[in-house]
Amino acid sequence: MQYGFLQKALITSVMVGIISGVIGCFIILRGMALMGDAISHAVLPGVAISFMLGINFFIGAVITGILTAIGIGFINQNSRVKNDSAIGIMFTAAFAAGIILITFMKSSTDLYHILFGNVLAVRPSDMWMTLIVGIFVLLSVYIFYKELLVSSFDPIMAQAYGLPTKMIHYFLMILLTLVTVASLQTVGIILVVAMLITPASTAYLLTDRLSVMIVISATCGSISAVIGLYLSFTYNLASGATIVLVATALFFMAFIFSPKQGLLWRAIRTNKQKSAVS
Amino acid sequence: MKDAIVVSNLHVSYYGKEVLHDIGFTITEGKSVGVIGPNGAGKSTLLKVLLNLIPKDKGEITILGSTLKEVRKRIAYVPQRSTIDWDFPITVKDTVLIGTYPTVGLLKRPGRKERELAMKCLEKVDMTEFQNRQIGELSGGQQQRVFLARALAQQADLFLLDEPFVGIDATSEEMIVKILKELRDEGKTIIVVHHDLNKAEKYFDELLLLNKELIAKGSVEEVFTPKMISKAYGGQLSFLDGVMDK
Ligand SMILES: Nc1ncnc2c1ncn2[C@@H]1O[C@H](COP(=O)(O)OP(=O)(O)O)[C@@H](O)[C@H]1O
Numbered sequence: 001m002q003y004g005f006l007q008k009a010l011i012t013s014v015m016v017g018i019i020s021g022v023i024g025c026f027i028i029l030r031g032m033a034l035m036g037d038a039i040s041h042a043v044l045p046g047v048a049i050s051f052m053l054g055i056n057f058f059i060g061a062v063i064t065g066i067l068t069a070i071g072i073g074f075i076n077q078n079s080r081v082k083n084d085s086a087i088g089i090m091f092t093a094a095f096a097a098g099i100i101l102i103t104f105m106k107s108s109t110d111l112y113h114i115l116f117g118n119v120l121a122v123r124p125s126d127m128w129m130t131l132i133v134g135i136f137v138l139l140s141v142y143i144f145y146k147e148l149l150v151s152s153f154d155p156i157m158a159q160a161y162g163l164p165t166k167m168i169h170y171f172l173m174i175l176l177t178l179v180t181v182a183s184l185q186t187v188g189i190i191l192v193v194a195m196l197i198t199p200a201s202t203a204y205l206l207t208d209r210l211s212v213m214i215v216i217s218a219t220c221g222s223i224s225a226v227i228g229l230y231l232s233f234t235y236n237l238a239s240g241a242t243i244v245l246v247a248t249a250l251f252f253m254a255f256i257f258s259p260k261q262g263l264l265w266r267a268i269r270t271n272k273q274k275s276a277v278s
Numbered sequence: 279m280k281d282a283i284v285v286s287n288l289h290v291s292y293y294g295k296e297v298l299h300d301i302g303f304t305i306t307e308g309k310s311v312g313v314i315g316p317n318g319a320g321k322s323t324l325l326k327v328l329l330n331l332i333p334k335d336k337g338e339i340t341i342l343g344s345t346l347k348e349v350r351k352r353i354a355y356v357p358q359r360s361t362i363d364w365d366f367p368i369t370v371k372d373t374v375l376i377g378t379y380p381t382v383g384l385l386k387r388p389g390r391k392e393r394e395l396a397m398k399c400l401e402k403v404d405m406t407e408f409q410n411r412q413i414g415e416l417s418g419g420q421q422q423r424v425f426l427a428r429a430l431a432q433q434a435d436l437f438l439l440d441e442p443f444v445g446i447d448a449t450s451e452e453m454i455v456k457i458l459k460e461l462r463d464e465g466k467t468i469i470v471v472h473h474d475l476n477k478a479e480k481y482f483d484e485l486l487l488l489n490k491e492l493i494a495k496g497s498v499e500e501v502f503t504p505k506m507i508s509k510a511y512g513g514q515l516s517f518l519d520g521v522m523d524k
């Protein structure tokens with residue numbers, strides 16, 4: 001009975017680990033890690049407004065997330081300001097606006113929970129929302145896998161044969177805001193980007209095929225969620241931070257031991273070559 | 279003979295700086311054409327504007343007797359090698375399979391027929407034994423052959439290749455030239471950007487000499503003259519002497 005909340009926390013975290021792992025693969029392959037960080041911060045004002053209006057906070061979050069993505073694209077295309085600067089300007093502005101809006105709300109614990117997550121307070125409605133979002137995200141990637149692959153790998157060819165690459169970009173941004181909002185309670189806004197890029201980067205070191213990379217990344221994301229949640233519950237640590245550190249530990253294991261890319265095998269191979277030469 | 283490409287009065291600029299000025303030419307179907315000119319002449323820009331990847335300031339472009347929108351899927355484009363992310367997690371086989379995507383259509387996956395076609399194209403460029411390699415683990419020439427195989431898998435009527443011979447070995451170059459000649463003999467139209475004058479006369483039926491403006495366009499004999507070349511290449515004459523003496 002009293003573990004009901006733990007079960008909800010577990011299901012939610014695993015789902016978040018899977019979908020952030022999947023979307024994260026496309027984020028890192030498109031060189032958009034900074035964009036991932038930006039969009040995750042930019043949902044804050046949307047979440048605050050949704051709270052005030054009493055509507056579901058996915059709605060507000062998607063709106064401010066997408067507005068920020070469009071703003072970044074607009075500045076980038078209409079001035080000489082570089083892409084990373086445009087991202088920095090827009091997302092800090094959105095984040096600052098969010099902080100001011102939230103101070104109008106009743107308690108500062110809300111802000112704390114949105115920023116850092118509070119997985120043990122997951123309500124049944126949150127869990128169902130996360131599951132629905134998760135299924136939507138996974139189905140989208142499954143259905144548009146071919147288009148996501150070619151537009152990430154060779155956007156020029158994709159555009160040349162008539163794919164709407166801009167629309168695909170914004171569609172990915174929508175998925176990104178959905179994943180961010182789904183992750184609010186497990187890891188919080190500040191650390192969402194870690195769940196997007198760390199498991200995906202781990203997978204990137206372990207395989208040469210996108211489909212396999214997605215599976216490994218989702219697995220790393222959910223394993224991090226389970227182990228992180230266990231550690232945070234047993235030792236009374238902040239859940240989001242613990243999950244992220246577990247994901248980081250997995251990354252460094254791949255960084256050292258990956259058969260093809262790992263430091264260890266590379267060192268062994270160069271040693272062998274050296275002794276072969278001498 | 280029908281016209282594959284008709285361009286007239288074409289102007290293109292980046293951020294207000296004009297890089298193509300008043301270009302006009304016609305290319306008939308079944309010809310192989312080399313687009314020649316020094317670095318920064320606007321050769322890549324010309325291919326991109328033909329594909330509507332960048333906007334034109336003004337001008338008319340007719341491709342395969344129609345607007346680009348109608349014929350997009352009948353065009354295969356091989357980009358400059360430097361624009362590809364060679365660390366991308368994709369194998370040789372899957373790279374070639376991408377060539378079938380335009381005809382497979384939205385929401386569908388390449389099936390057995392497409393896989394067989396991809397393998398056949400891979401065989402044509404003699405890369406079958408590397409099919410499961412990650413694309414970054416190949417030599418420059420092998421990489422270029424894989425991208426040619428991808429273009430073959432598109433079963434296009436018009437092929438646009440941007441600097442396919444840069445940084446590749448002699449065997450790969452020979453193979454690519456041979457395949458391009460075969461395609462031309464089948465009636466396909468081939469347009470190849472080539473910045474180096476070496477062998478230009480041997481590889482193509484016609485040359486299009488470009489340096490912001492169209493300097494000359496015609497058969498190799500007409501265009502490959504010292505006067506025209508020096509007009510296009512301007513100051514880089516010392517290295518030209520050797521070429522023109524041959
Ligand atoms: N995306 C771009 N933005 C601004 N200028 C560009 C861009 N691409 C090319 N240019 C400029 O346009 C001119 C023509 O470039 P390009 O078509 O790549 O030449 P080529 O392929 O003949 O070497 C060059 O001066 C280049 O600096």
Ligand SMILES: [Mg+2]
Nearest residue numbers: 321322323358
């Ligand atoms: Mg070029």
